[in-house]
Amino acid sequence: MAENHRAFLSGLFDAAVAAADPLNALGSNLPGAPRGRTVVVGAGKGAAQLAQALEGLWDGPLEGVVVTRYGYGAPCRSIRVMEAAHPVPDAAGLAAAAALKAAVSGLGPDDLVIALICGGGSALLPDPPPGLTLADLQALNTALLSSGAPISVMNAVRKRFSGINGGRLAALAGEARICNLIVSDVPGDAPGEVASGPTVPGRASAADVRALIEARGLSLPQACADHLREQGEDPAAPTGNIETRIIASAALSLEAAARKAREAGVTPWVLSDRIEGEAQEVALVHAALARQAASAGTPYPAPLVLLSGGETTVTLRHRGKGGRNSAFQLSLALALEGEPWFHALAADTDGIDGSEDNAGAWVDGSSVPRMRAAGLDPLGQLQRNDSYVAFRAVNDLFMTGPTGTNVNDFRAILITGAAR
Template identity: 65%
Template sequence: MTDTPIDPADRAFLTGLFDAAVAAADPRTALARALPKRPRGRTVVIGAGKGAAQMAAAFEDLWGDPVEGVVVTRYGYGAPCRHIRVIEAAHPVPDAAGLQASAALLAAVAGLGPDDLVVALICGGGSALLPAPPAGLTLEDEAALNRALLRSGAPISAMNAIRKQASRIKGGRLAAAAHPARVVSLVVSDVPGDDPAEVASGPTVPSVTDRAHALRLVGAYRIDLPAALRRHLETAPEDAPHPGDAAFARDEVRVIASSSLSLEAAAAAAKAAGIDAVILSDAIEGEARDVGLVHAAIAAEVRLRARPFAPPVVILSGGETTVTITGAGGKGGRNTEFLLSFARAIEGRGGASGAGQGSLVALAADTDGIDGSEDNAGAFADGRTAARLRARGLDPAALLAAHDAWSAFDALGDLFVPGPTGTNVNDFRAILIR
């Protein structure tokens, strides 16, 4: 019984909830509700993020002609567009293609007039896809900054506050470059709290952060900032523009899809299938392994004592956890790391019973379809996951310590690989307790 695989029916149920969450953030549906008024002049589309190409294709269909522009997305995430140019670049560490994409977006909004409309399609992943180092810095400096931030374990808000002060395009600068044209930003949020200024480091949405704040964050999270970046933050002649700047007076920002809406859609799908659903939060942050421990404790309490929720129930949560890399690091991402920590903690705490392995099953996945560096969005786990790993001669604790959760779930055949989804509303976690 130790090596019994996860019940296919439970996997299918949880996959259905993930699909419902992703469908709620579908670009076409979300954009159709948020189209701006047509301008007297040109319509120029710009965009960045893992779902930017799908958003651009949907916008073209909904808007019709004439339209022009350029968007950048991750390699392999492109979609065919008739008029809008799609550029693919590297994520999570920027490359030369991203540098060319930033230049193309800035060129697309140059020379526009007050009768022109710029539609910015912004979603998660845009920070890495829009490298534009200021004078005195290089692409390698920006890549080094991204690597340092990814290893630091700092929350996404802190990372983006620093990125905004070391860029010619982030922190509202792209919208400022479009002035005097009107800019309407249509944002698919992948950040806790849904602040549009934080999505993709806000290329078209200014924020109140400045270089002094960025330096405080570097110290608070002990970020190993490259020397050239620290000098820039200390000596740059100006901060990123603030919301009160006159260049943004006519602009508009609309969050058209978010983790909250997607979790509500997943809850509705569960209830339609006869399973009660509760949403813990759509804005959970912290170390992935620590968040896994908390979720395991809640799940065990429900399984053993029917509190604070009575089974059958599915527990849903979203947000964006972090992974602080120690050592070389293995294969994985924040969702698989969360799930391996969860699986270790739930073992022996009501995670499985003699009645069968279906008593508690969890799915954790990134709604953009990619978790970390591999091709999986996340994975499945149940109360026997840790024991199944040991039966194969693998040590769950050692794999977790090495940040190698991908290898753990790959060995069990429990990776979740839906492919690119065309959207991104952060992490999705669902724990089914029967």
């Protein structure tokens, strides 16, 4: 029976990922062909798959370059695919940023730039401003990733330390027409937040970012803090001939999962596609809603599946292993320990939860007792940021490998009956 529950939840995940499939997402969103050149640039964990799909759909010559995470490449005929480090940038990312800048330079009004942008691009396109180095950006990203700050805050900071993000790549394209085709992995689907918006003009002022850092108590590496303190205001951002289309998102993927659930006779309850917050705390809210539904039958009776998306965060206090989805799941398992009426899956739609090799994890009422039987302290594992090890011990890691897309987190809690 447990395997049937897992098959159902896995089917919902597959439906969510399929809704963001590059071929499906691009098909109805292609721009008109230009009189001149068509140059493709892109960045993110699914950028290579988007480029590959575009080559199959585009009627005419293409050129350009996209960058993706190591191991996420896909063969392309005319578009160059580069790979670099994520989530902390490396020298290959520097080379990729330079290649994208070169690709859009020297274009004219008869040319078209197609920008394929998806989650992960911020780390894949390091382009330090004068006076800073790659090492400074590596230290900055490490500090931000361990801070527990939401993605919108991290990207606002990152844009102040980049010569390519916040629309600066678009500015280099001059008078060329730009069509942004974006797979959104950010809550609310703000185009400039995805991959820190290399081709979407706009970034928060230096003063606003300094205030944001102070309000949240963030600690930046000294070289970065000095650079931000010395920054003045930006010149007016170029708007140019830019069209932006969100071609896939968490909202669309949750709709697809909800349809799949209905087909199986299970009522979907879509909580939100833009949930943020500390993973452990978000899990407790989900547990409370699940318990309410199971005990009172509201808002819907069982069988019921709670669906949500967005991007939670984890404040790193220890050097354990595990991403935000496994942290969410371990917190959920502790909150609903022993309850026989729930089964849950939480996973990142790109196939990688944080920096590990799993997409996420499975839990049900037996998860915590099984971890204890394996000699582990589940609460201690959660507090030590070591959720991956806890799920590995009971063979409950959810493994998919790279999916070729990225619309952020997918969470599904199946309620099969009434609570005791």
